[in-house]
Amino acid sequence: MSNTITSSASSASSGGGSNAAAQIQSLTQQITKLTKQLKTISQSTGLTADQKQQQQQLIQAQIKMLEAQIAQLRQQQAEKSAGTQQAAATDEVNADGVNRATDANRVDVYI
Numbered sequence: 001m002s003n004t005i006t007s008s009a010s011s012a013s014s015g016g017g018s019n020a021a022a023q024i025q026s027l028t029q030q031i032t033k034l035t036k037q038l039k040t041i042s043q044s045t046g047l048t049a050d051q052k053q054q055q056q057q058l059i060q061a062q063i064k065m066l067e068a069q070i071a072q073l074r075q076q077q078a079e080k081s082a083g084t085q086q087a088a089a090t091d092e093v094n095a096d097g098v099n100r101a102t103d104a105n106r107v108d109v110y111i
Contacts, residue, residue: 020073027066027073034059034066 041047041055 020077024070024073027070031063031066034063038063 038056038059041052041059044052047055
């Protein structure tokens with residue numbers, strides 16, 4: 001059971017090239033699966049109390065790891081959007097004087 005959990009957690013971290021929103025969705029789905037497995041372990045009768053505790057700790061650690069990856073992806077998205085907004089503001093500042101007169105860029109027309 002722990003082998004499938006480990007492989008699903010490692011497959012999420014290796015999805016480098018895809019869209020961040022898709023990665024977040026995939027990680028959220030994996031957290032949901034792990035949460036279901038956590039409930040299944042607590043209801044399992046085939047494991048000793050120590051085995052249940054070890055499995056629960058393992059799954060909880062993996063959930064925390066996935067949550068940390070989600071937080072990192074969200075932070076990267078926020079930084080990227082902040083950079084995009086800053087670039088747009090810089091373009092707006094640079095456009096001053098192109099279509100609007102400034103002290104250095106003014107033409108007086110007398111008729």
